[in-house]
Amino acid sequence: MPRNEPTEVTGEWDGERSAKRRKAVRYAVPVAVAGVAAATIGLVPAFAGSGSPDLPKISAQDLIAKITKSDVQQLSGTVQVTTDLGLPTLPGGTGAGGFGGAEQGHGGAGGAASPQSKLTELASGTHTLRVAVDGPDKQRVSIVGNSADYTLIHNGADVWAYDSGSNSAVHHTAPRDTHRGAHHGAPEGLPKGLQSATPQELAKAALEAAGDTTSVTVGDTAKVAGRDAYQLVIKPKQAASTVGSIRVAVDAANGVPLKFTLTPKSGGPAAIDVGYTRVDFARPAADSFTFTPPKGAKVVNGDKAAGQAAREHGKGKDLKDLKGRKGPKDFGGLNVIGKGWTSIATLKGAGAPGGKDQLAKGDAGKFLDSLGTKVTGSFGSGHVFSTRLVNALMTDDGTVYVGAVDKQALIAAADAAK
Structure with missing residues (x-):
């Protein structure tokens, strides 16, 4: 046919x-x-x-x-x-x-x-x-x-x-x-x-x-x-x-x-x-x-409940664990590099609430090792977390690179940012 x-x-x-x-x-x-x-x-x-x-x-x-x-x-x-x-x-x-x-x-x-x-x-x-x-x-x-x-x-x-x-x-x-x-x-x-x-x-x-x-x-x-x-x-x-x-x-x-x-x-x-x-x-x-x-x-009035939740968040009731961080700008900014299918989103400072290199040390490092793959490059070191479509690189200094790209593309992006 x-x-x-x-x-x-x-x-x-x-x-x-x-x-x-x-x-x-x-x-x-x-x-x-x-x-x-x-x-x-x-x-x-x-x-x-x-x-x-x-x-x-x-x-x-x-x-x-x-x-x-x-x-x-x-x-x-x-x-x-x-x-x-x-x-x-x-x-x-x-x-x-x-x-x-x-x-x-x-x-x-x-x-x-x-x-x-x-x-x-x-x-x-x-x-x-x-x-x-x-x-x-x-x-x-x-x-x-x-x-x-x-x-x-x-x-x-x-x-x-x-x-x-x-x-x-x-x-x-x-x-x-x-x-x-x-x-x-x-x-x-x-x-x-x-x-x-x-x-x-x-x-x-x-x-x-x-x-x-x-x-x-x-x-x-x-x-x-x-x-x-x-x-x-x-x-x-x-x-x-x-x-x-x-x-x-x-x-x-x-x-x-x-x-x-x-x-x-x-x-x-x-x-x-x-x-x-x-x-x-x-x-x-x-x-x-x-x-x-x-x-x-x-039955819940969703409009009223949403307004109440917004007021509570404005007062910081549910944000204690964020230590005053309110959005991507406070983490250093969300940025997208590359184009098309290999675009990579980057977020600085999102992965290391305990300070530089803390993610690689002690129990935190062992936990990350169990979930991801340890990688190194000119950017330093970090862990790659993988699914069948999306991969994410979290560097030890707290920068996150995410995209529907392979591991090497994430490492190359991190190297280029240095």
């Missing part, structure tokens, strides 16, 4: 094509869902279905344009999220990205029902989300658990978060300007960290990174959630990147990204795999976006 030719897209597009690429993030599927800061998905056979559909050939430029022009504003379906970042296991058997369960809560407004308390849950393992969207003002997502569900609903000015396990709910008022441009992404009334667990939002981030450091081609066709799809293949050109490739399955009929798969250069299962297992582009039922707290539920 026909296959698409590997037409490569680079940063040398003409003005019109570059404009299309910049617009590629503006597809109208505002699924505001509990998300991950960095998504990783294993290749789940159930996503692909059987066989590859016979579709007309399409260039990478035209496929990106198809995403750009997509104007789908209603859908419902089931999304499977699998993350395998290779995060270290902490004492007690809990992964660094693990989540203790709804019953434990994680502070913040509403405890267990607070949206922020769900962030780390999606950073590892496999999770099922049920989503529904009806334009920029109505979204619903539920994280389906073994014994309890967590639901986030945005309906106009109201944002509700409900945890059935603790029978607790948090209500927030969405900002007045939430509707402005909301059809291009998740509503501003929802937590930013809880907006990235759909193929659409992940594809947006990947396309934003496309440029002269990126190769973009069209791969084989696929079946995703019963839909015919093209596959956009995104690969870094920079050898130091830990990203092997990203595949975005795009609905052949309407241009909506249906599946996002990020595979590390080191191989093995995908680090991020997010895709629809079921999708319907009909308008969801109106009652999908209504919510009334169940009888006996603990």
Whole structure:
């Protein structure tokens, strides 16, 4: 059956094509869902279905344009999220990205029902989300658990978060300007960290990174959630990147990204795999976006609680361990060096609260040795902490270098800074 030719897209597009690429993030599927800061998905056979559909050939430029022009504003379906970042296991058997369960809560407004308390849950393992969207003002997502569900609903000015396990709910008022441009992404009334667990939002981030450091081609066709799809293949050109490739399955009929798969250069299962297992582009039922707290539920006014928390932080009640440090500026400043896929974030003074060289001595040094790899260079010495995608170098004088790059790139960055 026909296959698409590997037409490569680079940063040398003409003005019109570059404009299309910049617009590629503006597809109208505002699924505001509990998300991950960095998504990783294993290749789940159930996503692909059987066989590859016979579709007309399409260039990478035209496929990106198809995403750009997509104007789908209603859908419902089931999304499977699998993350395998290779995060270290902490004492007690809990992964660094693990989540203790709804019953434990994680502070913040509403405890267990607070949206922020769900962030780390999606950073590892496999999770099922049920989503529904009806334009920029109505979204619903539920994280389906073994014994309890967590639901986030945005309906106009109201944002509700409900945890059935603790029978607790948090209500927030969405900002007045939430509707402005909301059809291009998740509503501003929802937590930013809880907006990235759909193929659409992940594809947006990947396309934003496309440029002269990126190769973009069209791969084989696929079946995703019963839909015919093209596959956009995104690969870094920079050898130091830990990203092997990203595949975005795009609905052949309407241009909506249906599946996002990020595979590390080191191989093995995908680090991020997010895709629809079921999708319907009909308008969801109106009652999908209504919510009334169940009888006996603990209901928290999130706006009031957030204001109180801000006042307490302003008084320094929860900042005792930071010894007066209030942000990156107090640590010497957050800086980003390099470009494209090999960008490295640096933060000076964040790793050595006890003073220069203290991290390398005594029990602290032994603890770091157990978690990371000891490295040396013209910068001095330090430890590299690794996952399947992101590596971090903490020097003994307290400077931290972090990026989706290999160990040698971090050492070279630290050497160049001296």
